[in-house]
Amino acid sequence: MTDPLKRQQTLRIRSNIESDDIYKAIVKISQQDVFRCYQCGDCSSGCPVLEFMDITPTALMKLCQAGDWETILDSRTIFICASCLQCSSRCPKGIDVAAVVEAFREIKLRAGETIRRVQDSPLNRAGKLPPIALVSAFRKYAGV
């Protein structure tokens, strides 16, 4: 999935994005207009878990405008987002960035794919996790 040589890839730019199925799904699930984004970077600069992401939220919005779904759906970013809503509360254009990220996560989960398995959690095996963590993780990673 991640290129071990870390080469830069070519951006996929889809034409007629309005008629693209994934684009429509993103709009339907998130109810957000990704074309409002003007790439100011405020979402990334406030993001508490940016260091763990492979693409920044700002880049994600750009990829969204281009229609490069493959890169987004393969990214770690969509599962690293902790929905703290810092990006959504600061976005100067009022885009709920976290909802857009959630939409991609939903698309993956609804297709039955997930890269994380809650039951494999090292802490869960130790029986320490509080229900609040488990339920949240199930909802975010298994879509239940």
Next chain:
Amino acid sequence: MEILYYPGCTLKNNATNFEESALAAMKHLDIHLKELDRWYCCGTVFSMAQDNLMLKFGAIRNLIRVAEQEQDRLVTLCSMCYNTLRRANAFMRSDPERLRKVNDFMYLEPQTYDGNVRVMHLMELLDQDYGFERLKEKVVFPLNGLKLGAYYGCMLVRPQEFSIDANYESPDIFERMLNSIGAEPLDFLYRLECCGAYQTVTDPEVTCQRTYAIINSARRVGCEALVTSCPLCAYNLDQMQEETEKLFADFESLPVFYFSELLYLCLTGRFKQEWYPKHHVDPKPLLQEKNLINEVVV
């Protein structure tokens, strides 16, 4: 004053100290928190998928329980429950068609849901209904000299329209409460920053890194303990210190309290024995050092 109260899952097992201390402290203030009948899971996180109503039903059913008891307010202790219930309520209210669909689906419920329940956090109730001034008068054992970091996390202040403080970028409700019980709240860099939340399940290193940063920033300004109102934050900030120590050699631990424990402490001068084991970092030395426990050893 009697008001309906929603405990939520974690207060009934990992965070019993949170619930017990809150109920006991409120009793001292003549506030009776009446547990909601037949409550169940609120869903913990509010799903932002706008096209899937199913994910909000958990929260809605709880709100129907409130309406059933002819009440229009519901108090929560847990920040996450507060956020999820309040947002689910607003989500439904904002669209009559959505409301109709939900009621249609839940036709077996004895009552239709109209979206008129006000979800409040206990801190809001104390501020708006009870008043921190009045709380201050009730304090018998003020927590003088205790330097605390009020950790809001995310769910009390975001999204901005559901923030418990209108000033969501620099709220002060938590600090005002700590002030009224005699403690000294200190402003620290990470007080509004996420703890990593549910990342702790699959990516504990994320939360460890957050815990490291949050606790260090609090230490840097001189905090002697952190205070929180969310059992998930408490888990990540307190229990996860064990893992954090393994990852960061220079990490120094810091006790973490639920705000209700401190309320109980200032009203009674006591900290119940059974709450200590619920803490990973033992708060006892700190409380003793500050002379805050007035326990009579029998």
Next chain:
Amino acid sequence: MPFEPKIVCFLCKWCTYAGADLAGTSRLTYQPNSIAIRLMCSSRLDPQHILEAFKKGADGVFIGGCHPGDCHYQNGNYKTLRRITLLKRMLPGLGIEPERVNLIWISASEGGRFAEKMNEFTDTIRRLGPAPRALS
């Protein structure tokens, strides 16, 4: 023959008439049932002309003025609003549905809005059918 609404428009020169011109310049289309009379300001319109229009066979009267606060004559549109509100209260007594009189704010830059509102109003009148001729 199917019913074709007859609509008279009274448009203020500065905003709505210019907006109607813009609808033309932008080549938007709307139904050809209306004919406009250009006024300096919507406040020139005496309610008696509205009644007269109905008397003479109009099925609907469309009045266009500047948005609140934008009146070229400071507050003419507010005067119009008051006059039309009173007139509308009177209309049922004369057997005329108040919906047949439509006062709307359209600025010089809202060509699209003009075409849209004109079509909406024409459809409303089409649905209501011919105006009763109680006045004639």
Next chain:
Amino acid sequence: MKKIGVFVCHCGLNIKETVDVVEVARTVKEQNKEVVFAQDYIFMCSDPGQNLIKQTIEENNLDKVVVACCSPTLHETTFREAAKEAGLNEFQLEVANIREQCSWVHTDKQLATKKAIKIINSLIEKVRLNDSLEPVEAPMTKKALVIGGGVAGIQAALDIAEAGYPVVLVEKSPSIGGHMAQLSETFPTLDCSQCILTPKMVSVAKHKNITIHANSEVDMIDGIVGNFKVRIRKKAPYVDPNMCTICNDCAEVCPVWVPNEFEEGLAFRKAIYIPFPQAIPATYTLDIDNCLGLSPIACGKCREVCEANAINYDSYDEIIEEDVGAVVVATGFDLYNMEKMQEYGYGKYPDVIDGLMFERILSATGPTGGQVRRPSDGKVPKSIVFIQCCGSRDPEHHNSHCSRICCMYTAKHAKLYKHNVHDGNAYIFYIDIRSGGKGYEEFIQDSVEKEHIIYIRGKAAKVFQEKDELVVWGVDTLTGKRVEVRADMVVLAMAMVPSQGTLDLAKKLKMSTNEIGFLTEAHPKLRPVETVKAGFFLAGAAQGPKDIPDTVSQGSAAASKALALLSSDRIFHNPETALVVEEYCCGCGICVSVCPYGARVIDPKKKIALVEEVLCESCGSCIAACPTGASQQKNLTDSQLSNMLNAILKGVS
């Protein structure tokens, strides 16, 4: 019987395609016995088209003409001029709009043709009862009012005065000069702002054609273009500028210290003060809001020490009335309130400041004497973070517009800082760099190449103070990496918003503004300094964010527009005013109460309402309000409207 001629334009294919022009001309003639001539032509507005009108008028002795063509806003004047040349009164020609409101918006040729006929018929009915009118004439008051004494107002006032016309310059604060007087050096040439501005200020003070009213505000402007009546409220002048010798004795004894507005609160002044040494008018101002009291019991120290006897406590607010012909509005900008940027901690941290405060810190005459020192402890900052777009480009929380000058002045700030503190580090958080002016792009590139200023592309998230350091969080979106800078000082490039004075004036004078309050020009491209209010011109940042070169250009542009107006001896006015049919008027005075211009008055002798034609703007409000029908509008009487309705609704019931 009147003779009416009708001309139907094809407008190439624009009308002809959808409207059967031949059929229209034929039918119109058939339906109206007064129409003695009706013809279609390919382009009425062309020279041959206009000649056709002129010829026909002369040959057929036409009394009245209707031209069916495009919207009257486009060619009404053209055709009326043509009619005038043929000896017809211009008001005997009307334009029927069969293009914008017929051929262009409909597709069915039959229906469009029918509609065109009705439109023309309605205008025939109107023109039938039109009177021949002559424009209302009034003399021109050859004097201008300039509101606002910043560089825009200064430039406009000087240009008008140089052309030989008297100018009244009204300034709200004690001195002219505006924000430009506060600046240290100006981009991209880095010349000292005060050095280039003060000579201009002195010229204003010395100019025989300019009267300055400082500490004054415009209360009201009545009247119309060419003849405005202005009411100016001048705050009580406790110090006589002619007697004051600017010795500073009064300020020395004054016991009151308050933050100095000119220094953006970074320094203090007394309650009797001169805002800055080069202030114009060169005199002290007594700040009555902060003065301990004017009676000798309360204080009275300043009057005691004033050897020139310039201080007079028995002074009151004055109302000054002026008659002017044109008005230039140059009320300028303010910086957006930083307290609204909670995440950047303004108000909480003394070392988070805005651009104007930093200008004062950089200024040689500023509170630190040109040494860059931070406000909290006077320490020389070893690193400064500059954050651009604070409050700009953020429609969700603040303002949607780009403030235009921040990219440039931030680069300037960083440069000047590096010149001042050689081993200092400057970091600029930016979203985009907008450097479109002459020499601007070179200036920005130079700041990176020569000064090694670090540009970080991304909006900063948060500023937080830890001990005596400010932590700034951000991201560099170009590398995708998180950024954390620890700095000694943070300078926020706050948005430029209309000044409070601009907002107040717009409200008082009913000038149109955009949603945030910048004054609106008559046309964004072709009439950039005019407004829809005839006789009002705009200059400077009150119209939108601008840098100094643009502000000065606009000041000159507004002056030239005002001069064009002032240079005519008489002003002509639309004669389609209200009129009174005296025998119907009962003198109830309703017309007087609805008229927004004071053009309707009751004749005390006849006890009936009159029309002051010079003041009447022809809105027609009073006509609709008249209960007896005594008030009428010239060339749009109730009978004309009634006949037009007949024409439109003919054959319906």
